[in-house]
Amino acid sequence: MAALHDDVLDRVGQRIVSGELPAGTVLTLDGLDRDYGVSRSVSREAVRVLAALGLLATKRRVGLTVQDRSGWQVFDPRVIRWRLDVGDRTDQLRSLGELRSGFEPVAASLAALRATPEQCGALSSAAEDMVIHGRAGDLAAYLDADVRFHSTLLEASGNEMLAALGGVVTEVLTGRTHHHLMPSAPLEEAIDLHGRVARAVRAGEPDVARVAMEAIITEATAAMTEDMA
Amino acid sequence: MAALHDDVLDRVGQRIVSGELPAGTVLTLDGLDRDYGVSRSVSREAVRVLAALGLLATKRRVGLTVQDRSGWQVFDPRVIRWRLDVGDRTDQLRSLGELRSGFEPVAASLAALRATPEQCGALSSAAEDMVIHGRAGDLAAYLDADVRFHSTLLEASGNEMLAALGGVVTEVLTGRTHHHLMPSAPLEEAIDLHGRVARAVRAGEPDVARVAMEAIITEATAAMTEDMA
DNA sequence: TGCAAGCATTAATCTGATTTTTACAAGACC
DNA sequence: GGTCTTGTAAAAATCAGATTAATGCTTGCA
Numbered sequence: 255m256a257a258l259h260d261d262v263l264d265r266v267g268q269r270i271v272s273g274e275l276p277a278g279t280v281l282t283l284d285g286l287d288r289d290y291g292v293s294r295s296v297s298r299e300a301v302r303v304l305a306a307l308g309l310l311a312t313k314r315r316v317g318l319t320v321q322d323r324s325g326w327q328v329f330d331p332r333v334i335r336w337r338l339d340v341g342d343r344t345d346q347l348r349s350l351g352e353l354r355s356g357f358e359p360v361a362a363s364l365a366a367l368r369a370t371p372e373q374c375g376a377l378s379s380a381a382e383d384m385v386i387h388g389r390a391g392d393l394a395a396y397l398d399a400d401v402r403f404h405s406t407l408l409e410a411s412g413n414e415m416l417a418a419l420g421g422v423v424t425e426v427l428t429g430r431t432h433h434h435l436m437p438s439a440p441l442e443e444a445i446d447l448h449g450r451v452a453r454a455v456r457a458g459e460p461d462v463a464r465v466a467m468e469a470i471i472t473e474a475t476a477a478m479t480e481d482m483a
Numbered sequence: 484m485a486a487l488h489d490d491v492l493d494r495v496g497q498r499i500v501s502g503e504l505p506a507g508t509v510l511t512l513d514g515l516d517r518d519y520g521v522s523r524s525v526s527r528e529a530v531r532v533l534a535a536l537g538l539l540a541t542k543r544r545v546g547l548t549v550q551d552r553s554g555w556q557v558f559d560p561r562v563i564r565w566r567l568d569v570g571d572r573t574d575q576l577r578s579l580g581e582l583r584s585g586f587e588p589v590a591a592s593l594a595a596l597r598a599t600p601e602q603c604g605a606l607s608s609a610a611e612d613m614v615i616h617g618r619a620g621d622l623a624a625y626l627d628a629d630v631r632f633h634s635t636l637l638e639a640s641g642n643e644m645l646a647a648l649g650g651v652v653t654e655v656l657t658g659r660t661h662h663h664l665m666p667s668a669p670l671e672e673a674i675d676l677h678g679r680v681a682r683a684v685r686a687g688e689p690d691v692a693r694v695a696m697e698a699i700i701t702e703a704t705a706a707m708t709e710d711m712a
Numbered sequence: 713t714g715c716a717a718g719c720a721t722t723a724a725t726c727t728g729a730t731t732t733t734t735a736c737a738a739g740a741c742c
Numbered sequence: 743g744g745t746c747t748t749g750t751a752a753a754a755a756t757c758a759g760a761t762t763a764a765t766g767c768t769t770g771c772a
Contacts, residue, residue, distance in 0.1 A: 486724075487724080487725075488724080488725095521725085521726090522725055522726045522727070523725095523726080523727080524724080524725060524726070524727095525724085525725070525726090542733095542734085542735095543732075543733045543734060543735090544733065544734045544735050544736090545734085545735075
């Protein structure tokens, strides 16, 4: 099912973020063709994308040079996923957590000022689903509701760049569930906080929404650090 | 000099973000070959990158469909540049301002905990330069110091994702000066706040740093909105 | 020792052919 | 008439061969 292009892209991307191919390593297109048994078009297009993501640089007569982490497009969902899958998961999640503690409270407060009735409804419904599936212990359905909640909230902020961070948050939530960095049963307190945010947004209370969202991130960070220790 | 690949990439990218090719428009690879007079490899690789940026989606038997803005990788430097060049500059700057109000205070507070002595020095020196050039009314030198201040601070947060947002902040600062959305002489208060952040970071006082940085963003937003009215 | 010419390597580009997927339509059936 | 199957063609995806253009490195000369 997975197309050859995506296959090569994923595999090389993962080898780079995992550190198997450290910065400075030099590859060649011919080498990739042989390694993966694909035609030049496939490896060529994969390399172009990796170069766009800042993971590789191409140079004539030299080849493909693996780039230092400082040049990576760390906001690209693909890079985030690779790093969560095979890279420095802990560092990555800490970075993302700190970042979220910055922009999600702002998004919550903006959403309280700008959310449409439909978005308020979607938010409440997602929060309710979290209650139901959280209590039932259905982690997959809980995750789905969690993702819906945060994506809707960021969308409702009316700020397209905050909305664009929805992909990043989705990767974090999915990643930490997938890698078992979550309590086996979601905490009652976390679930409750989501409901509080939803109500504050509906009531148009930006400060209440912001504070509740700050608590969500703090709680999530604490839960995760404990779990990793 | 500019390679064919980058040429096609830039041109198609700009046509999309400018709205000349609205979401839903369907193109074909053959069409691009003809339009730009390049071979399939070139258009193919450009399309692959555009697809990675979320601007296009490819589908067999259909062609290339221009995607809605909601899927764009709006944090990619290429996309930011295209939008500042041919897109909606003012909306873009407002979005970026709201985003900054989220992550810069967090970065300031983290920097107070983690900045190295060298970074503290660079921060203080940038703040001093802002005083000097601000009072002298040298806008270009002031901007340079301002950019140095914020980039250093984000770097000093010790969080690579916050550091990666340095480029974004630079765009905001440069953009608003370039488009005359700044007071002709920087406000004494704004300059003073930067010094306060630098001192708080050096002293290791995260809360003071955070509050001062919040004030910087609030002041900047107010100044810009007034100017636009 | 320094410099310039030439060589060899590798990405960049062009081209033609084949394979695979799949939207759409024509026909078959109820 | 409406739904289901089947066939066809359109377009991307992939493969493969050849040519072009930069450019790092070496060689030879002064």
